[in-house]
Each structure stands twice: as structure tokens, then as C-alpha cells.
Amino acid sequence: MIFMGHSAPASTNTHRKLVIVVLGLAVLITTMLCAFALPSLHSGPHRVPLGITGTQQAEQELQRSLDGDTWKVDVYAGTQELKAAVEGQDVVGGLALQPGKLDVYTATAGAPSATGAVAALGDTLAAEQDVAATVHDVVPFTADDPRGAGLTAALMPMIFGGIFPALILSSVFPGHRGLRTRLAGAVLFSLVAGAAVAAVLQFATHSIGGDYWLNACGVVLGMTAMSTTLLGLQALLGMAGFAFGGALMMLLGNPLSGLATGPHWLPSGWAAFGQLLPPGAAGSLLRTNAFFDGAAAGFPALVLTGWIVLGVGFALVADRRGRRDAGTRSESTAVRQSIPAVPQTEPVASGR
Structure with missing residues (x-):
């Protein structure tokens, strides 16, 4: 009877978790279908x-x-x-x-x-x-890439350049102690990878023009926005936060970026939402820097900066919570250590 009493609640919790995971995955797949299919079905000139x-x-x-x-x-x-x-x-x-x-x-x-x-x-x-x-x-693509294939292909490296560092750094430097190291590593990676991506696009494939350093700064800003947002969500909400952020970048940000067609080819609501996400803003910033000398770069740069501030803000909240929890544990340990141990007395033998 005691065994059955402990087994039933555990079995109920397992079933509940299984249902939640299955429903969550179903919602994820449905969202992915809507994000990829609906804008394509309703694509065309919109205002x-x-x-x-x-x-x-x-x-x-x-x-x-x-x-x-x-x-x-x-x-x-x-x-x-x-x-x-x-x-x-x-x-x-x-x-x-x-x-x-x-x-x-x-x-x-x-x-x-x-x-x-x-x-x-x-x-x-x-x-x-x-x-x-x-x-x-008046503003064509480059002669070596007249269809803009390189510009379109640049979005996936930028997205993965935000997801992979956040995932790997969280594994190598886990916990509260590694939070600041993870943020610093994400920024350093964005600097190196962003400069490399811009160099490949401009000097290897000749897919973009303009000033190299301006293009590189745009790519760096986009990668930093994605990686810091993911790190902040992961620090605050755990792997559930990382999964949500990854789905936001990949499943919504990628199809709604409008990088291949231009945002005006998507339905108005989808287009506006896509430009507020890091992939859409990063793609627009790279396009305007590479081909329009930075004209209209203010809005996407502001959007990406806002995501960086949000991600770092999440990380600061998680850091403060971690410090508070660490302080509470230290106080509890100190209290336990300050309590004197009760001496164990030898039992008194009874004489006859």
C-alpha cells in the first residue's frame, strides 16, 4: 500500500509533463507552418x-x-x-x-x-x-551577383551566428557564475564572425557593395542582438526561454524577414512584425548599408539595439536573482556552521 501511494502521484506528473510537451510541440509545428506558408500564399505588392x-x-x-x-x-x-x-x-x-x-x-x-x-x-x-x-x-545588385543570392543567403549565417554561440557558451560556462562570461563571449564572437561574414560577402562572392566597415558593423549588430537575447532568455527562464527565443528567430524571423523579396511583398501585418524581429532588422540593415549608403538605417539599427538592451536586461535580472540565491545559501551555511554541535555523552552504566 505504501508503494502504491507513492507511485500514483509520480505517474500522474509524468503523464502531465508528457501532455504538455506534446501539445507544445504541436503548437510549435503549427506556428512554423503558418509562418512559412501564410505569408507566401498571400505574398504580392501590398501598399x-x-x-x-x-x-x-x-x-x-x-x-x-x-x-x-x-x-x-x-x-x-x-x-x-x-x-x-x-x-x-x-x-x-x-x-x-x-x-x-x-x-x-x-x-x-x-x-x-x-x-x-x-x-x-x-x-x-x-x-x-x-x-x-x-x-x-538606379540601385542594382552587384555585377557578380545580379540576383542578390549572396545577400539572401547571408540571413541564415546571421541567425545561426546568434543561436550557436548562445547554445555552446551556455554549455561551456553554465550556471550563474558563467553568465557574464557567456555575454562577453557572445559579443566577441559577433565581432569576429560578423567581420568574417561581411568580408566573404564583399570580397569573396562580391554580393554586396558599399563600405566594408559599415557592412561589418551591421552584421555584428544583428548577431549580437540575437545572441544576447537568447542568452538573456536562457538565463532568466532556462532552456524553455532558449527554445522560445530560438523559435522566434528561426521559425518567425526567417520567413518574415523579407530579405529575398523586400518587406513590401509580404502582407502588411506580417511585414511590419517581421521588421521588428532581429532577423528582419538585421537583413534590412545589411541591405541599406551595402546598397543605399546607410539611407534608412536608423530604424533597423534602433530595433537591433532594443533587442540587445532587452537581452542584457534579462541577463541582469537573472544575475541579480542568482546573487540573491547565492547569498541566501551562504547565510544558511553560515548559520548551520555557527550552531555548536551537541556533545554526545557516554551512557551511564547502571551499577548493582
């Missing part, structure tokens, strides 16, 4: 910023016909202003309507999928007006 310039009548007609769910039309005073807006990432493309011709300005490096849609729109309008359409790609 893509498009600039136009031309005669007042042409501008008004275009604005009435295009402004809607697909395009977000902005009017510019002239061709130079429109071109500057494309180069500054204020718009992804532009249409300059001139008598007898139509100039289409695109930036393939900024939004590859949207660039195709802008060029197709220009061809359609030119056919309707019976004029010639000339496409000017």
Missing part, C-alpha cells in the same frame, strides 16, 4: 511606395487609378527628386511621365519582387498611352 512625376493631369490620373491596396502613391516635383527618393528608399520605384515617353526608375537591390511589379506597371501604362517605356535600375 508598395511608388513615386510619380509628370504633368499635373497625368499625376492626378495616376494617383486616382493606382492609390489603393497595391500601391501607395507619392507625387514628386521632378525627375531628379523622384530618382533621389528611390535612391534614399523613400519609395521602391517611380514613374516619370514625359511627353512621348515614360521613364521607370527602380531599385532592384532594395525590393527585388516589387521592382518587377513596378517595371510591369510601367510597360502596361506605356502600352496604354502608346509611348516607349525605359527602365532605369
Whole structure:
């Protein structure tokens, strides 16, 4: 009876844990399916910023016909202003309507999928007006990588560059004592790996242009944001926190980054959420540094800095909790050691 009384609660706890793990894995797989499938199924131009310039009548007609769910039309005073807006990432493309011709300005490096849609729109309008359409790609990919394959492939090394150091450092320097060492190691790894990734992309595959040190700083910032966030979650919540952070980076951050297509090709809500996650912000920062001289780099850099602050904040909370627990254990040990041991007396033999 005593054996049965102890076995039943243990068996119940095992079953409860099993159910929780199975349900958690099911939710994880479902989330992964939604994150990868839904944005792809609903991908396409969604409120893509498009600039136009031309005669007042042409501008008004275009604005009435295009402004809607697909395009977000902005009017510019002239061709130079429109071109500057494309180069500054204020718009992804532009249409300059001139008598007898139509100039289409695109930036393939900024939004590859949207660039195709802008060029197709220009061809359609030119056919309707019976004029010639000339496409000017003002910010193309590099000549050695005209499709931007290297830029797209860079996202996975950046994500794994955040996950692997956090996992390995947590194993090599475990516990509260190793927390600061883990954070320092993550920052050092990001510095070395970020510089290496940028060097490969710029000097080996020639996939990106711009200033090398600016590109390297962007990659370093992205890796640091991911690794410190994971370390902070792991320190605060244990392996459950690490698993949550890894799923956030890989299962949501990767498909919602928009690095291959440009964020405007995803549904509006998904796109905005993706740019708030470290992979999306890191990809956007690398793109703008490599091809747009850092134009519009402020927002993704701010997002990544916010994640670093959040991760370090989690780690500080965990560090404070660890110090408090260590102090409590030390006090308990000191109290036990200060209590004098009760001398054991020899039993008195009874005489007869």
C-alpha cells in the first residue's frame, strides 16, 4: 500500500509533463507552418511606395487609378527628386511621365519582387498611352551577383551566428557564475564572425557593395542582438526561454524577414512584425548599408539595439536573482556552521 501511494502521484506528473510537451510541440509545428506558408500564399505588392512625376493631369490620373491596396502613391516635383527618393528608399520605384515617353526608375537591390511589379506597371501604362517605356535600375545588385543570392543567403549565417554561440557558451560556462562570461563571449564572437561574414560577402562572392566597415558593423549588430537575447532568455527562464527565443528567430524571423523579396511583398501585418524581429532588422540593415549608403538605417539599427538592451536586461535580472540565491545559501551555511554541535555523552552504566 505504501508503494502504491507513492507511485500514483509520480505517474500522474509524468503523464502531465508528457501532455504538455506534446501539445507544445504541436503548437510549435503549427506556428512554423503558418509562418512559412501564410505569408507566401498571400505574398504580392501590398501598399508598395511608388513615386510619380509628370504633368499635373497625368499625376492626378495616376494617383486616382493606382492609390489603393497595391500601391501607395507619392507625387514628386521632378525627375531628379523622384530618382533621389528611390535612391534614399523613400519609395521602391517611380514613374516619370514625359511627353512621348515614360521613364521607370527602380531599385532592384532594395525590393527585388516589387521592382518587377513596378517595371510591369510601367510597360502596361506605356502600352496604354502608346509611348516607349525605359527602365532605369538606379540601385542594382552587384555585377557578380545580379540576383542578390549572396545577400539572401547571408540571413541564415546571421541567425545561426546568434543561436550557436548562445547554445555552446551556455554549455561551456553554465550556471550563474558563467553568465557574464557567456555575454562577453557572445559579443566577441559577433565581432569576429560578423567581420568574417561581411568580408566573404564583399570580397569573396562580391554580393554586396558599399563600405566594408559599415557592412561589418551591421552584421555584428544583428548577431549580437540575437545572441544576447537568447542568452538573456536562457538565463532568466532556462532552456524553455532558449527554445522560445530560438523559435522566434528561426521559425518567425526567417520567413518574415523579407530579405529575398523586400518587406513590401509580404502582407502588411506580417511585414511590419517581421521588421521588428532581429532577423528582419538585421537583413534590412545589411541591405541599406551595402546598397543605399546607410539611407534608412536608423530604424533597423534602433530595433537591433532594443533587442540587445532587452537581452542584457534579462541577463541582469537573472544575475541579480542568482546573487540573491547565492547569498541566501551562504547565510544558511553560515548559520548551520555557527550552531555548536551537541556533545554526545557516554551512557551511564547502571551499577548493582
